[in-house]
Amino acid sequence: MYKISYDPSSGSYHFRTENGLTFLCGFRNRTRDLSPVLGIYDIEVWEFYFNSYKTDEQNDSLKKFDKRVSTCISHLIFKFLAPELRVVLYTCDSSDGRHEVRHNLFKQWFNNLVERENYTRLPIEIDQKDETLDLVASARGGIITRKDFPHMDILQKELIDKLPDIFREKIGLLQHSTSPTIST
């Protein structure tokens, strides 16, 4: 695993790979933007963001698979999930059409983790298509909690069940039959 550092000016965590990339990782507490019911149960929902940025010393092997990257990302997430009532929410960027690749990569990372038995990952997949307008919109993401998260029923009702409406609002047009696929 790479050494992870904390930058107090931005509140982010970062690590630098041998390929010359620096990964910036950050959390944002979104609980106050959600249903107050979550707060009653002391559930905290946090957004997780990460992205890689080049440095002056990058080399030609930027695309090379680097297992230590996933180790660092999962280390941060698991450290974050030390308190049992925390929830991680992430989405995969779809601006370049590679959200499915990112989604599968995240799934692969998670499934390869030795510690995964202690956590629950709920992948969220929404495909939205309007045949009349030949419009396709997709969203991929997921929710990660500890396996012993005590209020899954509340989380389901107050966050997961509302995600279809959320994404509908984002995109506006979709098929009746489209709904999130949530599985463990």
Add this chain to the structure above:
Amino acid sequence: METIKITIESNSKAAEFIKKYMAEKKAFKEATAGLTYDEVIDYCKRNNIKFDSPIDPSEL
């Protein structure tokens, strides 16, 4: 398959959440595309962008 236009529930608390969430994430990623890490940190400082820090640095 029938395609319908969804009536947006603008008073949905959850809808407000992801709308804000996705917009912020997209804006940050677009604004920092092509920058080096140091430039990204500088961008955060100039625009008063600060992540919350739920993990004690000593635990890293």
